[in-house]
Every structure is written in C-alpha cells, then in structure tokens.
Amino acid sequence: MLNQQYTSVLTSSIWFSSLPENLQSALLDKVRIRHLKAGQQLHAKGEEGIGFYGVCEGRLRVVNIGENGKEMLFALLGPGTWFGEISLFDDLPRTHNSVCEIDTVIAVIPKVAFNAVLKAHPELYPHFARLLCSRVRSAFQFIDSSAGLNLQHQLIKRLLMLTTSYGQHLPQDSAITLTLSQESLAQMINSSRQTVNQLLGDLQNQGLLHLHYGKITISRPSALFALLKDKE
Structure with a gap:
C-alpha cells in the first residue's frame, strides 16, 4: 500500500499531476511497491x-550495451518519473535495460491491472498519448544533440533534458540539483570525462551551475536555456 510520502512523490510529476483526481486514484489504487538494490535490474532489453x-x-539508469561491450547511458530516472508504458501499448519487448543506480523503490502497476484501468477509464488514452508524444519529442532532441552540434551545445541540452527526466515541476528560475557523475554525463554526449569537466567548469565560471561531488546544481535553468537558444 502506498504511504503518503510515496503518493506525494508520484503525483509530483508534470504529467501525472495534470490527470483528473479520479484518474490519479484509479492508477494509484493498482500500485504495488517493489524494493530494489543498487545494481539490480528492473527489466532487460528484449x-x-x-x-x-x-x-x-x-x-535508475536507462542503458544499452554497445557492440564494444561499453554501457551507453540514455537517461536517468529519478523520483516522480513514470515510465514503461510503451511496451504495454504496442506489446513489443523492452528496448533498453533499466538498472538501479542506488537502492530504489518502484511503484508497479502490473500489465493486467493497467489494462483493466484503461478499460474502465478510456478517457485516460488522450493523457497517455500526450505522455508518448513527450517521449517522441525527447527522442528527436536526443538525435539533434548528436547531429553535428558542438560539445558545449550537446552538454547544455543534455542537462536541460535531465531536469525534466526527474519529474520535477519547479519554477523556471529555481535551482535544480542533479545527482549525476561527470563520467555518466560524458557517456551521454559520447565524450571524455576530462572534456566534460572543462565544459562544466566554463559554465560554472559563468554562474550557471555549481559542481559538487557526484552532483550538479543548475543555478538558473532559464539562463542556461537562454544560452542554448543563443547557440541554435
């Protein structure tokens, strides 16, 4: 059963909080809680x-393993993030591995229960269509960030994408802290940790973010977004 703390977290995402209260309740009533250890896999590709x-x-880390055996990091999913709906709609296998980076608590709505909620509340379909559209937009943004853009541009775009992956709904100028190593960020833009460290240092010198051990605080998201638009 969901406690108040977990309910507050799950209803904090922009997508879920936009659902009418009766639809939120219909989904939350089907939740089962699962505890996973650091390094444990939630699901595997295929x-x-x-x-x-x-x-x-x-x-959680959303990853694939390349032909060279190296892990390719696509996203980090933090508290408030909902995911996993695509395979439930198209009945095709999972496209990535999802692995816990630290000890993690997951709310699970099993497939049978998920389909039952949709049958009872078909008005949920437009809301899931909107969620799926956001996935498509993110995919195009990922392609854009890899297509001939300079590394600083790619880095800024990745940081801004990660702030939404965490499911936070914050005022545009509120500071956002990402628990993220520079090595992980380097994997995302196919660069080296040393290069990413230098690029982050430049942004820190401009007062746009602050670096901590294993964390990056984006001081002024709106200013970072403005810098990105200036470069496009």
Missing part, C-alpha cells in the same frame, strides 16, 4: 513489458 512504473525513491 523482455516482455509486464508493468507501468513510477519511481518513488532512488534512481
């Missing part, structure tokens, strides 16, 4: 989709 997920606590 597996059947068996649930719709929300992150209550902790953090």
Whole structure:
C-alpha cells in the first residue's frame, strides 16, 4: 500500500499531476511497491513489458550495451518519473535495460491491472498519448544533440533534458540539483570525462551551475536555456 510520502512523490510529476483526481486514484489504487538494490535490474532489453512504473525513491539508469561491450547511458530516472508504458501499448519487448543506480523503490502497476484501468477509464488514452508524444519529442532532441552540434551545445541540452527526466515541476528560475557523475554525463554526449569537466567548469565560471561531488546544481535553468537558444 502506498504511504503518503510515496503518493506525494508520484503525483509530483508534470504529467501525472495534470490527470483528473479520479484518474490519479484509479492508477494509484493498482500500485504495488517493489524494493530494489543498487545494481539490480528492473527489466532487460528484449523482455516482455509486464508493468507501468513510477519511481518513488532512488534512481535508475536507462542503458544499452554497445557492440564494444561499453554501457551507453540514455537517461536517468529519478523520483516522480513514470515510465514503461510503451511496451504495454504496442506489446513489443523492452528496448533498453533499466538498472538501479542506488537502492530504489518502484511503484508497479502490473500489465493486467493497467489494462483493466484503461478499460474502465478510456478517457485516460488522450493523457497517455500526450505522455508518448513527450517521449517522441525527447527522442528527436536526443538525435539533434548528436547531429553535428558542438560539445558545449550537446552538454547544455543534455542537462536541460535531465531536469525534466526527474519529474520535477519547479519554477523556471529555481535551482535544480542533479545527482549525476561527470563520467555518466560524458557517456551521454559520447565524450571524455576530462572534456566534460572543462565544459562544466566554463559554465560554472559563468554562474550557471555549481559542481559538487557526484552532483550538479543548475543555478538558473532559464539562463542556461537562454544560452542554448543563443547557440541554435
């Protein structure tokens, strides 16, 4: 059963909080809580989709393994993020591995329960269509960030994308802290940790972010976004 803390986290995302209260309740009533340890896999690429997920606590890495055996990091999913709906709609296997970076608590709506909620509340379909559209937009942004743009441009775009991946709904000028290593960020833009460290240092000198051990605080998201638009 969901406690108040986890309910507050799950309803904090921009997408979920936009649902009418009766639809929020219909989904939350079907939630089962699952506790996973750091390094434990929630699901693997190629597996059947068996649930719709929300992150209550902790953090997951969405990754694939390249032909060279190296991990390719696509996203970090933190508290408030809902995911996993695509395989439930198209009945195709999972496209990525989802692995817990730290001890994590997941809200699981099993596939059978998920389909039952949709049958009882078909008015949910437009809301899921909007969520799926946001995935498509993110995919295009990912392609854009890899297509001939300079590394600083790619880095800024990635940082801004990660702020939305965390499911936070904050005023545009509120500081946002990402728990993220520079090595992970380097993987995202196919660069080296040393280069990313230098680029982050430049942004820190401009007062746009602050670096901590394993964390990056974006001091003024609106200013970072403005810098990105100036470069486009």
